[in-house]
Amino acid sequence: MAKFELKLPKMGESVAEATITSWLKEVGDTIEADEAVLEIATDKVDSEVPSEVDGVLVEKLFEVDDVVQVGQTIAVIEIDGDDSGSAEAPKFEPAKVEAVKETVAVAEVAKTVVAAKETAAPIVNSGDRFYSPLVKNMAKQEGISQDELDSITGTGKDGRVTKNDMLSYIQNRGTQSQEVSTKTEEAPKATPAKATQSKSAPTPVVASGDDEIIEMTRMGKLIAHHMVESVQTSAHVQSFIEADVTKIWNWRKKVKDEFFKREGENLTFTPIFMEAVAKALRDFPMMNISVQGDSIIKKKHINLGMAAALPDGNLIVPVIKDADQLNLVGMTKKVNDLAGRARNNALKPDDIQGGTYTVTNVGTFGSIMGTPIINQPQVGILALGAIRKVPAVVETPEGDFIGIRYKMFMSHSYDHRVVNGALGGQFVKAVKDYLEAWDSNREI
Template sequence: MAKVEVVMPQMGESVMEGTIIEWAKKVGERVEADETLLEIATDKVDTEVPSPEAGVLIEILAKEDETVEVGQPIAIIDTEGEEFTEDEEPAPEKEKSADKSSVNAEKSKVKEEEPEPDISAEEETLEDGDKGERIEVVMPQMGESVMEGTIIEWAKKVGDSVEADETLLEIATDKVDTEVPSPESGILAEILAEEGETVEVGQPIAIIATGKAASSAPLKEEKKDSAASSNGSPETDQTDAGSVANSTPQRIGSDGRFYSPLVRSIAKEEGITMQELESIEGSGKDGRVSKSDILSYVEERKAGKTEAPSEEKSSGLQKPVPESKTAAGKKTISAGELNVSRPHQNMEIVKMDRMRKMIAEHMVRSKQTSAHVTTFSDVDVTNIVKWRESNKNKFYEQTGIKLTYTPIFIEAFIQAIGEFPLINSSVDGDEIHLKKDINFGIAVALGEGGKGGLIVPVIKQAQDKNLIGLANSVSELALKARNKDLSPDELIGGTITLTNYGSVGNLMGTPIIHQPQVAILGTGVIEKRPVVLETEHGDLIGIRHKMYLSMSYDHRIIDGAHGGAFMGRVKQLLESFDPKRAI
């Protein structure tokens, strides 16, 4: 028997002790290496403690709510042990083989004596071949650089049936939001990670039961329901359940905020209801209630400075509706939302959604990283406009793609980058990384009407594509963005970006560089303007299609002369576009 001590971990230089919030495993249960063994809290952080080895938890040395010094043993794991129940003692190694036959005999006697099948007997029968499988669903790898994902919403509840490849849940990473399909058909037997929880790639997030294991899953729920109904009237039970749900601190509140185990533990000890907990203003990230916030509230409540919010009477069990989903009291704002209603009060606070916060963080980080400079060119795109108008129908008939200005512009940008390769680079410390491939990023609206915010999918190796290839890539990526169907690999590796603020009628703009790139191009609205034209007969005034082109670049490596020369070359290529060019 190889025994391994689990000790209270060091959760920071100044942290000398930790409090055990909850054991995820019981004595006798098996635990895998790196699987969550318990949850602890310190005055700095709440965290889960993984098991150092795979084995059986044979002894818990520190109970829940007990405070233990760093380095002190809190549990013992037997790496060669077998599972047992808490009222049983693990058999010594020498006795196991000798007692195996007698144990089996005892089990046989029990089966013969008991006319009604119990749970343990049922499990043994199922283990013989009819039980089916319990399949782990893990957090998927959503791109090479993505190491974790956040669960946005479960599409199924525990006990619900799910088909293979049917959407099981929706997750979010720092690259993309996506739906996760079920790997098998069966019953969702267990949810291991709640909504709003961030989970590392490869970690289990749910259990799908198949075969008889699946058929038995909903029966347990039915037994619970029947037992509950036999203990009292439905109305009484519903009212009691509602009050319990309202009083017991939950992991995720109706306002969408996450409450840590430490905060919930303090709330439970102090008799703070869920309704009270949600009324506390949090000072942490995303308005989260910290340890100091709840302790301050407790002190104020004891001093009589604050009153607990009155509980509304309910006729039955109702799911709380987050204020963010109500029309009257909107508390969140989508990343690209435009129709924000005027506040009724002098000031109204709205929460950013996850995408809005990500965009904000990226923008601020870029400004802090790069020395931004923006230069402008006034480009005559009359030849391009005339050519597109003459060929867009023919182009669609031949390719099935609507011809826009974007691929035409990108084609010219790629040609100019070939002559100015420094534009297609990145900075790493004191090194400049020149890129061979031109991976062209396009800033596009995410979701219908751009309500999902802005995202930058990438056309990989754009220098190898002709106009039709570029048009196809632009169209495909834009469609995927609107349908929120982009893969993480389509969002990484960009070397330069184009944003089109002219699509909403803007003349010009100063776009922010998409890190770690060193330049971003922007195209304004194309409009007819009177222009002085130089001819052999003298100066004339004509009507031309004009567009402002801008480029923000990183002045750390690109000087004004270099950036200006590049823009001049792009202007020349666009203005000299051949109006008689074949498709």
């Protein structure tokens, strides 16, 4: 019998590792080619790792919550045939498995140390406690010290601190800090009443016997953490503007059937709006930036994030890479592809990486405007409101008159640390101008 090493496959240029979330097969189970063996997670996207061969699972080299590097062997499958013509997988004895994990841990620590800011002490593995890169990053972002992290009780394998442990700790951290402060304070100091007021802890919510308690999903917890983190990081301000999209409405109505017949794609409003946003970002490159400490990173590529709904109701943001380089046909195909794969939970980890600016269509749910939260580490996000048929003043060379027009509001949230009101307003005004200047005779 020969043995086949099942390795963690490459999942995109920017994805180097994944966390095992569950094993779908156990040792001794028969596996068919292309059958899923385990589930993995990379930040937001959950994926399955299928077997490349028929055989029997004989060894699992990692457990749930373990972090695995791309290309690492995660399981050994026994297949029919002799060892000739098929490289036999090495026998992974327990001691060797631990050695492999130790090597991975050292590499992860080194990577974290390099990435850490010079002014902050890096988080490292302490004694027999191993911290995954995600846990270290969360600790770094929340300002959790090494001693504080070492004190967190882990619920993972061998007492390892998991993402859920971190989210729970961060959520209750304010209360814990307040208790510790009260216990260690030797004597009250005379200070003004306003200065002694501390941030009040959230009032505990008590569920009655008739209430239903629903556990948040892993993605729900991550989204909640990202949203709170964004509000704490960026100074959010908004600019609102109304655009007359009558020309676009009539043009799309005129060409959509021919477009579908020729391209096999539905022409929605989204790719039209994305095209206008990409043009505006090219005009105002200082909206296509990120903040790193006291520095601004000006992005070379315009990669548009597109908020899309998942089957469970959560939102995910797949990215249209180099959006300013696409014509309307290319933009339509990309938008439809990403939206379709989001609905079917078929997005790949690399599909949600590298965004430089995000657009969200709140009008899909009937909202005429919204105040979206910035998708970090970006500095702006545009919410598109519902298109409404309204009476409006129409200006013509012959005079003004009241007419029926198709209009929509656009809400621009931006990071006031680096984007002032003039730039934020000029950018959304440029998007409006591109939409209102639509060529009614444009060829598809």
